[in-house]
Amino acid sequence: MLMNTPREALGAERLDALRKELKARGLDGFVIPISDEHMSEYVGGYAQRLAWLTGFGGSAGTAVVLTDPAPQPAAAIFVDGRYTLQVRDQVDGRLYAYESIPQTSVAKWLEAHAPDGAVIGYDAWLHGVKWAETVDRALAGKGGKLVAVDSNPVDAVWQDRPAPSAAPALVHPDELAGESSEAKRAAVSEWLAGKSLDAVVITALDSIAWLLNIRGTDVERTPVALSYVIARADGTADLFVAEEKVTPQLRQHLGNSVNIQPRDRFVPGLEELAGKRVSVDPERAVGAIFTVLRGCGATVIEERDPTVLPKAIKNPVEQQGHRDAQKRDGGAVSRFLHWLSVEAPKGGVTELSAAAQLEAFRKAGSDLRDLSFDTISGAGPNGAVVHYRVAEETNRTLEPGMVYLIDSGGQYPSGTTDITRTVWIGPGEPAAEIRDRFTRVLKGHIALAMAVFPKGTAGSQLDVLARQALWQAGLDYAHGTGHGVGSFLSVHEGPQRIAKSAGAQGGTDQELMPGMFLSNEPGYYKTGEYGIRIENLVLVEPRTIEGAEGEYYGFETLTHVPIERKLVDRAILNDVEIGWWNAYHAHVLDVIGPQLDGGAKAWLKAQCAPL
The missing domain is CATH 3.90.230.10 (Creatinase/methionine aminopeptidase superfamily)
Known part of the structure; x- marks a missing residue:
């Protein structure tokens, strides 16, 4: 097949632009997942970096791009058995090698194909901490390392990247939820006290929606609102959400026990947990959160998000x-x-x-x-x-x-x-x-x-x-x-x-x-x-x-x-x-x-x- 369609040419153009950006940053490669800051399965348009770069439209997948296109393969896309056929229809096989999960993994592929001493970049706001540890160990075996970037290089070359949704958060009434947010927060408070914890960081969007009895329209097909929560042992909570999403109805619904703060105050909010015992779910929270908490002196306790089982x-x-x-x-x-x-x-x-x-x-x-x-x-x-x-x-x-x-x-x-x-x-x-x-x-x-x-x-x-x-x-x-x-x-x-x-x-x-x-x-x-x-x-x-x-x-x-x-x-x-x-x-x-x-x-x- 010759590269003669606009879509195929665009894929090569975008890949080339990303490689130039990686080279300017001194990186030998970069990992691009389908993910957002909340480890969501379905993500908003602003976070569809893999689709923009490769054309892949599935809900689960990851690409690795090496800066030097000379070694073959110099890029790969990883999907599981659900997408074996779809990835071949949507992604140019001359630009990306097709890799199957679980037969291989990003870590194994980098171990085999990254150059010795390679510095591979990743966005710590898009990956879990366990994933990063596994990849870093694989690279260390050949003298390389995995490094967190200050800003995502895909965003630097994605000129028309959409902004996150500004739609208001919506109240989910108790008569449909079957239990008040106050009762749910009290159960979380009891869970924290039972484990001698001061707070829990909740980042999964559906967990936040369930806990606070709110919904939203920020992600197509999933009624959630982009936000973070820090819930405390005293039954109070901080909700970090963009100010344009906050309505009088939302404030009245949440009451005085939930402190609403701007979304960009989330990192400072984490830093205020210095010296505290804080629970974070490694399966649902990105690695950057662990880095911030450990860096400020909080004691991080890895526990499953306490809303997951009662929500189920x-x-x-x-x-x-x-x-x-x-x-x-x-x-x-x-x-x-x-x-x-x-x-x-x-x-x-x-x-x-x-x-x-x-x-x-x-x-x-x-x-x-x-x-x-x-x-x-x-x-x-x-x-x-x-x-x-x-x-x-x-x-x-x-x-x-x-x-x-x-x-x-x-x-x-x-x-x-x-x-x-x-x-x-x-x-x-x-x-x-x-x-x-x-x-x-x-x-x-x-x-x-x-x-x-x-x-x-x-x-x-x-x-x-x-x-x-x-x-x-x-x-x-x-x-x-x-x-x-x-x-x-x-x-x-x-x-x-x-x-x-x-x-x-x-x-x-x-x-x-x-x-x-x-x-x-x-x-x-x-x-x-x-x-x-x-x-x-x-x-x-x-x-x-x-x-x-x-x-x-x-x-x-x-x-x-x-x-x-x-x-x-x-x-x-x-x-x-x-x-x-x-x-x-x-x-x-x-x-x-x-x-x-x-x-x-x-x-x-x-x-x-x-x-």
């Missing part, structure tokens, strides 16, 4: 709010699938127009504030790209005889939704192989949905249930099976996960606890042909078992949308699985049926008929 365990109000959101969302998605069944076989629907139509159905309902992530709308081979992001250059028409995968969600004040459906674009019958693969994914989905497990079980212990039918045919998928979901917050929320115990998207030892939301989303992807994924959200709930020795849990399925019956090979399902299918669809009809009428309602009844 939804209270009854949040649970019911989510059910309400799922009911509205299920109606919108069902209307869309009916529309798709009528329009797609005509040949005029594209990935982009389908995604736009689904968003329109969601907006036509009540209370949609945003999508919960960019809709994954993949027809045929594009569906095999796990986190595919449709663009004009890749937009496909949904053609008869094609598998179509759509993964989407909505942000409602009462809850966050996430659902994937894979459908067959008729007329005609899907090939036996496609039906086999779909049904094996379905068997895994059902096995996980029906799981009963003892207290103390981690998601990694359940992951095999979703994969076993695929493994029996020598098949697998390169992503986790389930992630946590927030309450009008992040669509990907920890600490719970259902995944293999190793790898970049690996599992966690966090036990599953009643009140936790998770996704149930096994899949299968045949490169160049099609992708399959079936995703519902579930709630961990207690299970009453006669004669049980100890506490046992199971899942309540929260998502109410029919699953594509044309792709099911009934002969592969056993009686228990068919029973689950029929019960699930009977429930879908009960919940969604009253919302539909006319052709859409007739379609729903046909989709929900017993298998």
